[in-house]
Amino acid sequence: MDGQQRVIIENVKPQINCGEFPIKRVINDKVNVSADIFCDSHDVLTAEVLYRYQGEKQARAVPMKQFPNDLWKGDFQVSKLGSYYYTVQAWVDHFKSWHRDILKRIDAQTDYGVDLLVGAEIINETLKNTSEIPARDEDFLKSIVSEFRNREKPLEDRIDGILSQRLYQVMINYPLKKKISKVEREFEVTVERLKANFSSWYEVFPRSLNPNGDQHGTFNDVINFLPYVADMGFDVLYLPPIHPIGKTNRKGKNNSVTAEPGEPGSPWAIGGKEGGHKAIHPELGTMDDFQKLVHEAAEQGIEIAMDIAFQCSPDHPYVKDHPQWFRQRPDGSLQYAENPPKKYEDIYPLNFETDDWQNLWEELKSVFMFWIDKGVKIFRVDNPHTKSMRFWGWTIQTIKKEHPDVIFLSEAFTRPKVMYNLAKQGFTQSYTYFTWRNTKYDLTTYCKQLVNTEVREFFRPNFWPNTPDILPEFLQVTNRAGFIQRVALAATLSSNYGMYGPAFELMDNTPTKPGKEEYLNSEKYEIKNWDYNQQNNLQKIIKRLNKIRQENKALQNTHSLKFHDIENEALVCFSKTTEDLSNIILVVVSLDPYHTHSGWIRFPLEEFEMDQHVPFQVHDLLSGSYFLWNGDHNYVEINPGIMPVHIFRVRRKVRSERDFDYFM
Amino acid sequence: MDGQQRVIIENVKPQINCGEFPIKRVINDKVNVSADIFCDSHDVLTAEVLYRYQGEKQARAVPMKQFPNDLWKGDFQVSKLGSYYYTVQAWVDHFKSWHRDILKRIDAQTDYGVDLLVGAEIINETLKNTSEIPARDEDFLKSIVSEFRNREKPLEDRIDGILSQRLYQVMINYPLKKKISKVEREFEVTVERLKANFSSWYEVFPRSLNPNGDQHGTFNDVINFLPYVADMGFDVLYLPPIHPIGKTNRKGKNNSVTAEPGEPGSPWAIGGKEGGHKAIHPELGTMDDFQKLVHEAAEQGIEIAMDIAFQCSPDHPYVKDHPQWFRQRPDGSLQYAENPPKKYEDIYPLNFETDDWQNLWEELKSVFMFWIDKGVKIFRVDNPHTKSMRFWGWTIQTIKKEHPDVIFLSEAFTRPKVMYNLAKQGFTQSYTYFTWRNTKYDLTTYCKQLVNTEVREFFRPNFWPNTPDILPEFLQVTNRAGFIQRVALAATLSSNYGMYGPAFELMDNTPTKPGKEEYLNSEKYEIKNWDYNQQNNLQKIIKRLNKIRQENKALQNTHSLKFHDIENEALVCFSKTTEDLSNIILVVVSLDPYHTHSGWIRFPLEEFEMDQHVPFQVHDLLSGSYFLWNGDHNYVEINPGIMPVHIFRVRRKVRSERDFDYFM
Secondary structure, three states, X not given: OOOOOOEEEEEEEOOEHHHOEOEEEEOOOEEEXXXXXXEOOOOOEEEEEEEEEOOOOXXXXXXXXXXXXXXXXXXXXXXXXXXXXXXEEEEEOHHHHHHHHHHHHHHHOOOOHHHHHHHHHHHHHHHHHOOOOOHHHHXXXXXXXXXXXXXXXXXHHOOHHHHOHHHHHHHHHOOXXXXXXXXXXXXXXXXXXXXXXXXXXXXXXXXXXXXXXXXOOOHHHHHHHHHXXXXXXXXXXXXXXXXXXXXXXXXXHHHEOOOOOOOOOOOOOEOEOOEOOOOOOHHHOOHHHHHHHHHHHHHOOOEEEEEEOOEEOOOOHHHHHOHHHOOEOOOOOEOOEEEOOEEEOOOXXXXXXXXXXXXXXHHHHHHHHHHHHOOOOXXXXXXXXXXXXXXHHHHHHHHHHHOOOOEEEEOOOXXXXXXXXXXXXXXXXXXXXXXXXXXXHHHHHHHHHHHOOHHHHOOOEOEOOOEOOEOOHHHHOOOHHHHHHHHHHHHHHOOEEEEEOOOOOOOOXXXXXXXXXXXXXXXXXXXXXOOOOOOOOOHHHHHHHHHHHHHOHHHHOXXXXXXXXXXXXXXXXXXXXXXXXXXXXXXXXXXXXXXOEEEEEEOOHHHHOOOOOOOEEEEEOOOOOEEEEOOOEEEEEEOOOOOOEEEEEEEOOOOOHHHOOOOO | OOOOOOEEXXXXXXXXXXXXXXXXXXXOOEEEEEXXXXXXXXXXXXXXXXXXXXXXXXXXXXXXXXEOOOEEEEEEEOOOOEEEEEEEEEEEOHHHHHHHHHHHHHHHOOOOHHXXXXXXXXXXXXXXXXXXXXXXXXXXXXXXXXXXXXXXXXXXXXXXXXXXXXXXXXXXXXXXXXXXEEOOOOEEEEEEOHHHOOEEEEEOOHHHOOOOOOOOOOHHHHHHHHHXXXXXXXXXXXXXXXXXXXXXXXXXXXXXXXXXXXXXXXXXOEOEOOEOOOOOOHHHOOHHHHHHHHHHHHHOOOEEEEEEOOEEOOOOHHHHHOHHHOOXXXXXXXXXXXXXXXXXXXXXXXXXXXXXXXXXXXXHHHXXXXXXXXXXXXXXXXXXXXXXXXXXXXXXXXXXXXXOOXXXXXXXXXXXXXXXXXXXXXXXXXXXXXXXXXXXXXXXXXXXXXHOXXXXXXXXXXXXXXEOOEOOHHHHOOOHHHHHHXXXXXXXXXXXXXXXXXXXXXXXXXXXXOOOOOXXXXXXXXXXXOXXXXXXXXXXXXXXXXXXXXXXXHHHOOOOOEEEOEOOOOEEEEEEEOOOOOXXXXXXEEOOOOOOEEEEEEOOHHHHOOOOOOOXXXXXOOOOOEEEEOOOEEEEEEOOOXXXXXXXXXXXXXXXXXXXXXXX
């Protein structure tokens, strides 16, 4: 301990689990750092954020600014993929204390002769200890010192230096850093590429894409499908597992326990005689076909996301080659998946308590590395919450060290703390409870938890109105307006969103039976033949939503989300902005797909640096209509039969005659 | 890393600054520990709080209980002064998972033959690895294993063991702890004596206690004053500094810059030719007199608290012997205290940035040790926030290692984070903003911050309605009811409270000038001659309050404080309870000392385990009146001219005819 350090630094934020886990950012984001900083007595302090990029030994320093209640803030920008590290240091700034006090003395006309000498000492010490002061400034400081010490001159003639901006500026620029208190722990930032923060996902089963009905689709069919996906404006095309599917205990149509001959089985029952997680299901095509697809997609601005589901069919090569990776039962059999009394005999889960865990971890990591090598940079991970949490931490961190541009989406639908921990372990994006949040209260409470708490630092939501596993009750009992409502909410509340199509845009909403949230005749167990030309499909509105997202940077972040009062439980109103407020989007969604609703929005102009007394224009990007609004309270009306959503772009000012050149 | 540990433990609470600082308890308190504990998949977990007393190598384990949202809780009791350490561990409990699942299988009538064998394996492994199972239980477990493995018998005849409470109980009592996840950091609890949590302070200037008017009072006069203090019910008598007072630049009456000959000076200008912080002001008496006072006070149930003010008059021996401990000015003088442009030339502050800081710290610590040796166990520390924070951490911790029964009260009136940090550094109790909290909003907001946040774990408030430095504006403009209101609030809101007497009970309330909060003719600068027989003085009501505190354990803690709704801004209503609810105190205070107010209290009976349908009795311990109340809402009326406060003891049940022996 150095007892001369008087400054205390507490509560550095952001800080996840006392610094155990990194926070997340994308390229060019700002990291806002804050801390409680104070010392005894009433000296003035100087505080800095220290930050460095991975591998750098020397940290850069950014000054922090003081706010009420001993709160200090500073920020820095991250410009490279990988890891940055930040911490905080502060010290008692004797120059600033002296400067503050002598100004008070001059003001109060008390004697300050000795204080001039004190100032001269402080400046001299700075000159001695701070090597990088330019010669010009050095000469200036020396002249001030002489002046302060020149007892020949009357006091009041020696204080020009104190009162000059230059003295203050030079001393601030080259501070004497002594007896520094520094937070020893460095906090990590994982910096990812922009798509980590802004992405539009479309999920499709390749085997259903053969244009000739019930035949098995191929990667080439996916290539032919790309223009459809690109036209709607999606930039990630996510495919369920493409590996060989097991035959033993294969599931049939509608999850029946035994498959009829010729039934294709579930793509999540991975592994057959053709191979496991590094092989391709022969009916989909070859590795070359797959790489061609990845390439063609990229040409059209689409990235292929692969599904990684770490579980094995009884026919998976691991079962023979590494039986120690599975749980052995006393009768010599391997433990299949189950949720007693339900059994999933087509799948063996991996045993993360195996004594051979190191080899298991390495092998699983090598699956990601194999596909990264084939050009895949986005992975959607199936049920990560049924694999050891620490395994994910190790795997993702290890892979990202080499490939910081790889994106991992966590599919966990489980308890909140487990979902959050998976995000802390390193998943880039996460599935959420959005799928079941339908009321105004539920939507606002949940979104506020995601964007207004420390969750925002490590958990990037990806909102899905449906998945092949979940046909939410709401979609089962709603109409077209209800579908539009849900996709518009997903696409505007969260900068990352996705849908399982074509089921979504073709409004498939029949469950296996009432009370279940499984699709009837689910594509998980059979090849589907979708009718893309179906009347009233949602392709156009989805295209429009994605275009609006592309054209409005405000919708390319999730964290600027703010909800606004509107006195109608059926209407939800929120805004998104860019940090500089150059783009402001105001969304009003009707949660009632059947009846017309209206209400008065309270849009707090001051928060958007807008003038109460100047009318402003809002432009509905869906309908194309323009409205001239005035003040905080403005009226909206929604007829869901026409369009259940307004997406307004707010123009902060409308020109008036006073803006005309010759007005004055 | 051990990859086989699947359990994650996060957010262990209480935890101050990530474990940097201890939490505080008194003897026999409970420590409630919680954590978020979970693992992948859906196995059942077992979790324990581990705790140990200082010096013990082996920690004891207490089982934790699971609550919704992956929250687990456990507690332990602290029974010895000093430090305890706690942490949390948890593991996947394969027995419990197996037990839960096989019960489901039996229920669903699915096959569980292999599961019986799995159970036999788990029990066998437990038998092998857990040495302390008693022979009886061991035999029992072995018989269960044989039963499970006995394929001769039909399945349904082999499950009695599973269904028996005994199997579950034995396996829970001797769990197989494997692949344990443990939080490596231990969290500290400082355990202090009961007075740390419940104390009633009375501050008096010994020099004003000479019964013959203006002569200098002595320790013997304090001895004669003890019965007065004891009669009012105080158990700590706190004396301003008793050391020699400096002569150089001595302050006169009402803080005038120069003292007239014969003026006594401020006791806080410490040090003269007779000595410094280890010496006694000759006019007060000798060291023997002082020790006699400490002894006599103890006989009457009173502890003497000393004031430690680490600052020096220009005549203090340190100034000559250790000039390096003060700030030198370029003209060769030492830097006096100041708050520019104000100067306090009778005092030199110590320079905690001195290169000789180690010797300074040791010397200051030795001041405490000196007086501890003389029998003092309570120190009120003057302005600790003008001395280095880390110095306090080191000093208090070092002293408490040897003398865990010593109590330190922090006098800081400064910014919240500084006050809280002093408490974290180790101060037992702290002055607060209560002195300025007069409105209902201010009182409730402030008290909630103290008792409903993590502040409760390290900051023990001590509420003072006045001090020699602060005659609050409220007292200046109020009447007798206002004084009663303030002392009743202090004495009931906080289990630690104090007052500067006789100024308080004699209702001295003249400031130096309007707008100032300094007492006119303050005892800080002169000897006062109080008229204890003054009409209308508050001795009796204070005595009553202290008696109520003594007789009601609910008022001997601060943390059970709950505010209750009452629809009148002039009335504040709150309760205090013992943990077992055997003592419930309900307080209603009128903040308006002039007018009668009434209102309906909402006293939420269910929170006090009381029956909505059974009338209950409240007994006003101040007036002696009894009231029979019914349900949640009850009417109160306060005429401040009679008594501005109700302190009700709540009797949870009133006997009725149904309680009479022959009723049934």
